[in-house]
Amino acid sequence: QFLTFSGATDATVQHAAVANYAHPATPEFEDFGEANLLGNNGATNYIRVDWFTPPGLGTWGDGRMVILGEKGYIELRKYIEVGREKTGDHLYLVDDKGEQHIELAGKVGFRFFGELILDCLNRTEKAMTQAHAFKAAELCLKAQAVARKIA
Structure with missing residues (x-):
């Protein structure tokens, strides 16, 4: 998502860290x-x-994304509106x-996933290019390789 939304074609890992805070019996597990x-x-x-994810949260996770620009920002709360609504x-x-709150449930489709499946079946690059997919995977692997274990 970072490469797509920022328009970057490459990136460097400046910092990475992993931890096992809650599973001491499984030291190789990373929960953070x-x-x-x-x-x-x-x-x-x-x-x-x-x-x-605390047991009291009304869904399985609290996915959020913030995109900050020079003239404003967008925050997307994907799965739940914590403390207000159980909808995402x-x-x-x-x-x-000014400030706007836009409810997107039922208004915006999920064309990416359908396009990705069609890309796999048809060997096309509609959802994303193969180079983009490999770059995203490369950045994940680089971050994991340099991640400092903090707990």
Whole structure:
């Protein structure tokens, strides 16, 4: 997503860390990870993943994305609107015109997944190019390779 939304075609891993906070009986397990990327166009990215979904959360995870630009930002809350609604697909847009909350559930399709399946079947590159997929995988592997174990 970072490469797509930022327009970068490559990136370097500036920082990466992993941890096993809650599973001491399985020391090789990683239940936390984070990384910072610097795109070849100057864009930056912070990624964080963990296995810590509290039992009280109304869904399996709390996926969020924030895209920050010079004139505003977008926040997408994919699975739940914590403390307000059990629905997902909420988009917040803040710019010089003000603040907007846009409910996207049922309004925006998921064409990427269908296009990806068709790409696999038809050997096309509609969802993404093969070079893009390999670059994303390469960045994941590089982040894992340099990740500092913090716990």
